[in-house]
Amino acid sequence: MKNLILFxxxxxIMSCSLDxxxxxxxxxxxxxxxxxxxxxxxxxxxxxxxxxTWNSMQAATGYYIYRSQSYDGFYALIIDIEKGLNDIxxxxxxxxxxxxxxxxxKMSAYIIIxxxxxxxxxxxPITWH
Amino acid sequence: MNKVIIIILLLLSTLxxxxxxxxxxxxxxxxxxxxxxxxxxxAREYLNSKQKILQIYELNKQQVIGNMIKxxxxxxxxxxxxxxxxxxxTFIASEIVLFGTSYYFYNRAMDDYHNYEDSxxxxxxxxxxxxxxxNYKYSQLFFSLGAIVWIxxxxxxxxxxxxxxxxxxxxxxxxxxxxxxxxxxxxxxVRF
Numbered sequence: 001m002k003n004l005i006l007f008x009x010x011x012x013i014m015s016c017s018l019d020x021x022x023x024x025x026x027x028x029x030x031x032x033x034x035x036x037x038x039x040x041x042x043x044x045x046x047x048x049x050x051x052x053t054w055n056s057m058q059a060a061t062g063y064y065i066y067r068s069q070s071y072d073g074f075y076a077l078i079i080d081i082e083k084g085l086n087d088i089x090x091x092x093x094x095x096x097x098x099x100x101x102x103x104x105x106k107m108s109a110y111i112i113i114x115x116x117x118x119x120x121x122x123x124x125p126i127t128w129h
Numbered sequence: 130m131n132k133v134i135i136i137i138l139l140l141l142s143t144l145x146x147x148x149x150x151x152x153x154x155x156x157x158x159x160x161x162x163x164x165x166x167x168x169x170x171x172a173r174e175y176l177n178s179k180q181k182i183l184q185i186y187e188l189n190k191q192q193v194i195g196n197m198i199k200x201x202x203x204x205x206x207x208x209x210x211x212x213x214x215x216x217x218x219t220f221i222a223s224e225i226v227l228f229g230t231s232y233y234f235y236n237r238a239m240d241d242y243h244n245y246e247d248s249x250x251x252x253x254x255x256x257x258x259x260x261x262x263x264n265y266k267y268s269q270l271f272f273s274l275g276a277i278v279w280i281x282x283x284x285x286x287x288x289x290x291x292x293x294x295x296x297x298x299x300x301x302x303x304x305x306x307x308x309x310x311x312x313x314x315x316x317x318x319v320r321f
Binding site (some may be wrong): 011016017018020021022024026035057108110116117118119120121 | 204225238244245248250251252254258261265266269318
């Protein structure tokens, strides 16, 4: 009897779950988030700016680029690039102070669901060699 | 006519069957082992003392229903009323810990859940939902345990009250028997 009560209690608790209400949740929208951005390359230019290129993603609507001055520091969003009809897949970061400073970048792709952006997984930090 | 005869016969038969009330037998004091006036007085004293104990007991005893309601209102209150302080402390502390923990996990679950609802990043959406759900289940678990302890507290207040009443009765009878001098309206008794 005790075991039955315990079993019913566990069953009751396990069956109680919170509702998935975020419209961007893939289990709600039935739309997968974009994968990781691949082929990211970071290089410095003669004008002391940083130039970033990556492989274009068919499913993405746009890209986010984050920057930090340390590998495991806080990565701030520096730009939201809409892919557009021109299929943009490069960016030149002018707001940098090189040589003398070091910058790390992370990237992600996003899609639009009901006028909201669903951001895919962010890439590993990358910098120039 | 036949009916009247039958009724008369029935009445006569009941009179024949009735046993004559024996007043001598009923009022025979030796039946109660009262052999003299002293025995009668002692028996009366004994009855008076029992009646007095009963009155004190009725005034001081705890009501089972009352203590159950107290325990339902605040776990442990029924036990405090029954002077079972150890159990009272244990139950109230258990309830505070269990419901407090449940509330703590519920708050964490709701924080994570609101962040999940506002999140746009797939990593956060997945992780925050898992965290919120896991904290919510912990909250439910501790709440269920708290409810079980609460119900048990109400149930246990019955036995605690009965035990209190039994001890009260035992103490009162012991106290009465230990008194060396008893003063009653009919006189006084001295025990050596």
